[in-house]
Amino acid sequence: MNKNKVILSIETSCDDTSIAIFENNLLKANVTMSSLLEQRKYGGIVPEVASRSHCDLIDIVYKKALVEANVRCDDLTHIAYTAEPGLVGSLHVGKVFAKQLASLLNIPCLPLNHMVGHVFSYFIDHNEKPTFPFITLIVSGGHTFIALFKSIQNYTILNSCNDDAAGEALDKIGRTLGLEYPGGISIDKAYDDQKSFLSFIKHSPPKNPFSFSGIKTATLNFINSRKMKDEDYDVCEIGSSVLKWVCDDLILKLKFYISQYNIKYILLGGGVSANSLLRKMMKENFQENIVLIPSLKYTGDNAAMIGIYSYYLLESKEQNEQ
Numbered sequence: 001m002n003k004n005k006v007i008l009s010i011e012t013s014c015d016d017t018s019i020a021i022f023e024n025n026l027l028k029a030n031v032t033m034s035s036l037l038e039q040r041k042y043g044g045i046v047p048e049v050a051s052r053s054h055c056d057l058i059d060i061v062y063k064k065a066l067v068e069a070n071v072r073c074d075d076l077t078h079i080a081y082t083a084e085p086g087l088v089g090s091l092h093v094g095k096v097f098a099k100q101l102a103s104l105l106n107i108p109c110l111p112l113n114h115m116v117g118h119v120f121s122y123f124i125d126h127n128e129k130p131t132f133p134f135i136t137l138i139v140s141g142g143h144t145f146i147a148l149f150k151s152i153q154n155y156t157i158l159n160s161c162n163d164d165a166a167g168e169a170l171d172k173i174g175r176t177l178g179l180e181y182p183g184g185i186s187i188d189k190a191y192d193d194q195k196s197f198l199s200f201i202k203h204s205p206p207k208n209p210f211s212f213s214g215i216k217t218a219t220l221n222f223i224n225s226r227k228m229k230d231e232d233y234d235v236c237e238i239g240s241s242v243l244k245w246v247c248d249d250l251i252l253k254l255k256f257y258i259s260q261y262n263i264k265y266i267l268l269g270g271g272v273s274a275n276s277l278l279r280k281m282m283k284e285n286f287q288e289n290i291v292l293i294p295s296l297k298y299t300g301d302n303a304a305m306i307g308i309y310s311y312y313l314l315e316s317k318e319q320n321e322q
């Protein structure tokens with residue numbers, strides 16, 4: 001029989017200092033503090049600011065999480081932390097904290113992949129076990145990919161992005177349009193269906209890797225040429241058209257891979273999965289009962305996704321050992 005697990009998970013890959021506590025697959029606490037407001041002054045993430053902020057916040061977040069979960073540190077059975085990918089200094093703060101705590105308590109410490117955490121974020125507050133195989137579309141600030149999961153430990157990346165990720169492109173376009181950082185959220189708020197018809201570039205065939213630097217460059221050129229000629233441009237029209245292009249591109253590629261495999265369901269994840277248009281198009285383009293979309297509060301970076309991933313990973317390893 002599987003033993004009771006009390007897992008403390010740590011996420012510090014970018015600007016959020018987040019710690020969650022799970023008792024098995026039940027979320028007991030998820031505390032996040034962020035350097036976003038400070039980063040906003042610079043119009044983007046400054047790695048040094050992020051790592052300093054993690055150093056200042058991690059102990060406060062840890063203590064709050066224990067209180068919220070109503071557990072003592074001695075109750076913990078496992079520590080899990082984001083080991084990669086992310087900002088080197090920020091990751092390091094989480095890693096050192098995780099290793100020291102695990103060493104003090106003499107319990108196992110699991111280094112985990114942030115992006116795979118995003119894949120499992122739907123399961124944080126949905127009390128169902130992941131069923132394999134599934135296909136996942138992960139859209140974040142640093143990565144965009146489609147993967148086939150045959151089990152929690154066996155997955156294949158079917159398509160990924162070598163240049164600007166979808167969120168990164170939206171953020172850069174948002175900044176040039178003068179919108180508040182992060183641009184992805186601002187463009188979501190400004191989106192208007194009736195203003196999404198500007199055509200910048202064509203979509204590449206679905207088998208080609210994701211690429212969002214082309215749409216970014218085309219849009220920035222469009223804005224800059226208007227600025228140089230002292231001509232007006234419609235921020236809402238540009239933002240809406242770019243967002244529509246990005247969502248169309250994601251769906252076009254996802255449809256292609258869905259048609260190739262016999263899967264149980266489709267999982268969406270990553271910061272951009274908070275986007276209203278993308279969430280709507282996922283439901284319109286695929287059978288609604290096979291599309292699993294995380295709750296809004298778990299789309300962005302959070303430690304709960306690392307915690308739930310570690311829980312199902314430990315379960316699967318225990319089953320394999322039996």
Ligand code: KG4
Pocket residue numbers: 014139140141142143166167168170171182183184185188270271272273274275276299300301
């Ligand atoms: O997953 P995430 O929180 O961090 C990374 O792992 O990168 O993703 C952050 C990205 C940013 O680019 C942000 O602009 C984007 O997610 N984002 C959104 C929305 N909320 C966050 N993009 C579009 N619409 C949103 N509602």
Ligand code: ZN
Pocket residue numbers: 114118140141270271300301
């Ligand atoms: Zn992320």
